[in-house]
Amino acid sequence: MALTLLRGIRTPTLFRRNAGLFFTTIHPPLSSFTTRAESVQATESKAAPKSIQLATKEAAEHKTQGFEAVIGIETHVQLSTVTKAFCSCPYNYGSQPNSTVCPTCMGHPGTLPVLNAKVVECAVKLGLALNCEISMTSKFDRKQYFYPDLPKGYQISQFDIPIAKEGYLDLDLPVEFGGGHRRFGVTRVHMEEDAGKLLHSESGSYSQVDLNRAGVPLLEIVSEPDMRTGIEAAEYGAEIQRLVRYLGVSNGNMQEGSLRCDVNVSVRPVGQSKFGTKVEIKNMNSFSAINRAIDYEISRQIVLHKEGQADQIVQETRLWDESSQKTFTMRKKEGLADYRYFPEPDLPEIVLTSDYIDEIHKSMPELPEAKRRRYENMGLSMQDVLFLANDDNVARFFDSTLEHDADAKLAANWIMGDIAAYLKNEKLSIDEIKLTPLELSELIASIKNGTISGKIGKEILIELIAKGGTVKSVIEEKDLVQIADPVAIEAMVDQALADNPKQLEQYRAGKTKLQGFFAGQVMKASKGKANPVLLNKILAGITAGGASAGGCVLWAMLSLPWMVSGTASSPGKASPNMLLSSSNCT
Numbered sequence: 127m128a129l130t131l132l133r134g135i136r137t138p139t140l141f142r143r144n145a146g147l148f149f150t151t152i153h154p155p156l157s158s159f160t161t162r163a164e165s166v167q168a169t170e171s172k173a174a175p176k177s178i179q180l181a182t183k184e185a186a187e188h189k190t191q192g193f194e195a196v197i198g199i200e201t202h203v204q205l206s207t208v209t210k211a212f213c214s215c216p217y218n219y220g221s222q223p224n225s226t227v228c229p230t231c232m233g234h235p236g237t238l239p240v241l242n243a244k245v246v247e248c249a250v251k252l253g254l255a256l257n258c259e260i261s262m263t264s265k266f267d268r269k270q271y272f273y274p275d276l277p278k279g280y281q282i283s284q285f286d287i288p289i290a291k292e293g294y295l296d297l298d299l300p301v302e303f304g305g306g307h308r309r310f311g312v313t314r315v316h317m318e319e320d321a322g323k324l325l326h327s328e329s330g331s332y333s334q335v336d337l338n339r340a341g342v343p344l345l346e347i348v349s350e351p352d353m354r355t356g357i358e359a360a361e362y363g364a365e366i367q368r369l370v371r372y373l374g375v376s377n378g379n380m381q382e383g384s385l386r387c388d389v390n391v392s393v394r395p396v397g398q399s400k401f402g403t404k405v406e407i408k409n410m411n412s413f414s415a416i417n418r419a420i421d422y423e424i425s426r427q428i429v430l431h432k433e434g435q436a437d438q439i440v441q442e443t444r445l446w447d448e449s450s451q452k453t454f455t456m457r458k459k460e461g462l463a464d465y466r467y468f469p470e471p472d473l474p475e476i477v478l479t480s481d482y483i484d485e486i487h488k489s490m491p492e493l494p495e496a497k498r499r500r501y502e503n504m505g506l507s508m509q510d511v512l513f514l515a516n517d518d519n520v521a522r523f524f525d526s527t528l529e530h531d532a533d534a535k536l537a538a539n540w541i542m543g544d545i546a547a548y549l550k551n552e553k554l555s556i557d558e559i560k561l562t563p564l565e566l567s568e569l570i571a572s573i574k575n576g577t578i579s580g581k582i583g584k585e586i587l588i589e590l591i592a593k594g595g596t597v598k599s600v601i602e603e604k605d606l607v608q609i610a611d612p613v614a615i616e617a618m619v620d621q622a623l624a625d626n627p628k629q630l631e632q633y634r635a636g637k638t639k640l641q642g643f644f645a646g647q648v649m650k651a652s653k654g655k656a657n658p659v660l661l662n663k664i665l666a667g668i669t670a671g672g673a674s675a676g677g678c679v680l681w682a683m684l685s686l687p688w689m690v691s692g693t694a695s696s697p698g699k700a701s702p703n704m705l706l707s708s709s710n711c712t
């Protein structure tokens with residue numbers, strides 16, 4: 127197929143590539159070296175002035191004192207292709223330095239790049255996911271600059287014709303940050319190659335270069351300057367991460383550098399259309415750090431504006447320092463760099479057909495935004511929606527549970543409650559546990575139809591998560607069927623009352639607190655299997671003067687609403703059929 131799509135490519139090597147994707151594994155970093163960003167020395171005091179600290183707090187409270195921030199983000203996504211962009215070397219994060227290199231990615235003279243067709247496919251996928259216009263014809267360009275981790279002296283990138291442009295990204299802000307739907311513009315998505323990595327010795331006296339990363343395919347996504355707060359920018363980054371993971375084009379791990387966000391922040395008086403001087407912030411390795419770095423930077427710039435020192439805001443690159451929670455100058459920009467771009471002479475144009483784009487479109491999974499809207503339409507709260515759609519695996523588990531006829535809210539409660547807590551404690555992902563969506567739906571059904579109580583359901587859940595098996599087998603094996611027969615419960619209540627005549631007298635005299643005592647006695651006798659709702663109703667009936675042991679309170683309960691609406695938090699309802707057939711109060 128690629129033959130018809132990528133016209134004019136000179137060497138057949140392109141078509142030998144494997145189509146599968148791979149995911150990198152985490153390895154401990156080389157401890158005696160630091161990377162380029164880490165080695166940069168602060169050029170100003172790290173102690174934040176009091177006025178900035180105060181302003182940071184105010185910015186967090188969205189009090190920007192007549193100013194507004196303008197934020198744009200450049201995101202680099204490292205693609206999880208089997209081989210690099212222009213040679214057949216693999217890339218595995220954490221491998222021995224310079225172990226996955228060849229003359230092409232080391233930039234030896236005379237070598238020729240051969241485009242990996244998978245890179246184009248990933249770019250089109252992400253472009254479509256970002257609602258972009260896809261360029262039917264685009265090209266690669268050389269971006270010239272010198273740096274020791276770039277032996278060729280240029281980076282293969284896309285300059286004037288990116289593969290995708292003019293799109294947008296929809297997201298929902300977390301409820302705890304005020305919530306709300308946002309749409310941010312995407313200026314362009316283009317393909318390029320990564321550079322190598324410098325490893326600086328601890329003494330700072332020498333550096334070494336690792337070219338494993340050289341030539342690894344990247345997609346750069348440039349946003350419109352549409353964000354106004356740190357949380358909007360952080361959520362934009364998080365949504366890009368969700369997208370690339372849903373699409374399977376990247377593992378999106380920030381700690382490994384698979385997803386890197388460079389943020390541009392400027393501040394201007396509200397109502398002014400001209401942008402203020404923008405400052406770039408790098409070196410943020412979490413979305414929370416992006417949020418805090420931007421809010422700090424906004425405050426710093428507002429303080430300078432208010433103190434009449436706006437001229438001190440200069441075009442520069444600043445780094446976020448996690449320990450002092452502030453940004454500091456990395457380097458001032460002397461002017462716009464001239465990279466002397468020109469069309470890459472060793473690579474042909476990239477020509478796509480509409481059939482190719484349609485094929486990719488059809489192969490795409492349901493994306494986070496569509497999923498969120500679908501979950502919202504099920505009546506789930508935004509908190510539930512955001513939790514479930516955040517992780518593709520969790521969403522798939524949830525959807526699969528619903529396919530087995532589970533109630534959406536109950537399934538969401540179990541996944542977000544006990545299952546999520548277990549995953550967090552054991553540091554597992556949902557696809558690593560032994561519980562299946564089918565058994566979760568069985569568990570929910572067993573509680574709903576009164577076979578087991580909610581409390582016992584929690585115990586069974588933990589067993590299934592850890593060991594697997596079926597709800598039915600665990601119930602049978604451990605004799606856990608809930609006692610929902612009112613006659614049986616009444617008999618147990620009778621026994622408890624008979625065993626404790628003194629307490630019974632006090633209870634009948636109005637000491638209602640003793641209901642808990644009797645409930646406890648019955649629960650103990652039934653090994654936790656008595657239906658708690660039914661039990662308490664029977665006990666309550668005793669003080670109401672209606673029935674004593676063996677009384678006829680049951681009839682009064684037959685039409686109560688709790689009998690037809692159980693929830694995971696108040697589980698354990700009796701079956702109306704059981705009540706009718708077993709009642710001896712005629």
Ligand SMILES: [Zn+2]
Nearest residue numbers: 213215228231
């Ligand atoms: Zn190579």
